[in-house]
Amino acid sequence: MTNDSDSSSLIRLNIGGKKFCTTIDTLTQREPDSMLAAMFSGRHTLCQDPEKGYVFLDRDGKHFRHILNWLRDGVVPTLKDSKYTEVLREAEYYQLLGLIDGIHAILNKKKEDEELDTELTRTDIIKCIQSDRVRFRGVNLSGLDLSKLDLSFVDFSYACLRNVFFSRANLHCAKFKDVDAEGANFHNATLREEDVNLLGQISVELCWLELIFRVQIYKMLA
Template structure:
């Protein structure tokens, strides 16, 4: 067949008009090319219909993006057409450059689905389906931006979880593990955080106004090394909390109960501690540069801040 010869293909009942050059030029080793190439590796063309079009028993829906790809080298697919379906047809016809492209595209789509944040309903379903005596693990789970307000998360493992921008206001997070969790700009207003383990968690810019951290049994909430830079902790009950070497730069800690809290080595630069109760708090080695300490409930003794 001459390369500029026009031919018709009947694919699944739909007629396509194209040239030999289109079928051969981009993928000379494909099944379509070998049907019309006159050499030793060629194939016999299929039978023709009454209009002279070569009959190919495949899906027209998925063939159209393939013929267009052979024409201009770009993969264009309507939203209602399955990429997986096109991939199977590309494999059948031996369009291997397109196969590679589609496999990468499908892999990206699957990755996006895997990384999709869980919704409120998905989280509630997981909680409902888990026995009260069974430990529920959300370790490493993506919950970014989820509305989780007023839910009961007691004893759940959120280690390494992405909870940035989550609405966790009025939630019960007692005895949870938040170690190295990402809670940037999350809303935890009025949350219960008794005996939480939050070592090195990232709570930068989070709203923790009116939270309760104090365990009446005396077990300390552990927030050692946590990043609370620019966070709001105003009016929170943080008695006995371990904030050793925490970053509290520019944090709002007005009117907080910090009795017996451990702030040794913490960075409190420009932190607003006005009206807070720091009785028996450990501030040894803490950076108090430009910190606001007005209207303290109890006097701050030098021994609390000296190594």
């Protein structure tokens, strides 16, 4: 194939025996730093089939349609996880950085969703809080015993904390935005004043009422 400055020129590709037709514009615009963009930039002479003009690439053509659709539309294909791995391998070969990032984002999201769906234990929480940044946003932690743990700076926003046992836990600077903490026990937990105020209408209020009631009973019996 000789250099061709016409970006709308039809390109015939033979990818491992599978035939595709596209344009230079498709191959070069969306991923300008890719191998395909470099090949069809007009700076290189490519070998074509002398009869039908196909440019041959020695790759598995099974997933090349996903490569082309990405270059055309910029949409990451919807696939099974095993297929994503295969397409990712091809994307890495063709140096399609946008597609690589898109696939990684989908796989990471799937992994996060699977982790959220798994019932957590106290041991799981301990492992999590050993990392630098801990977030349990929207996670169902109901009924867990989290007493005496260092949960400072942990983000519990939107989580279900029903009947969680936080007794003597360090909750300094933890986030409790819009949590469901009905029945949670914060006895002797370390909390900032603003967190106490935030939780006051939910479970902390119940704990204080229980404490006041016990004090009154103690005074009556004294």
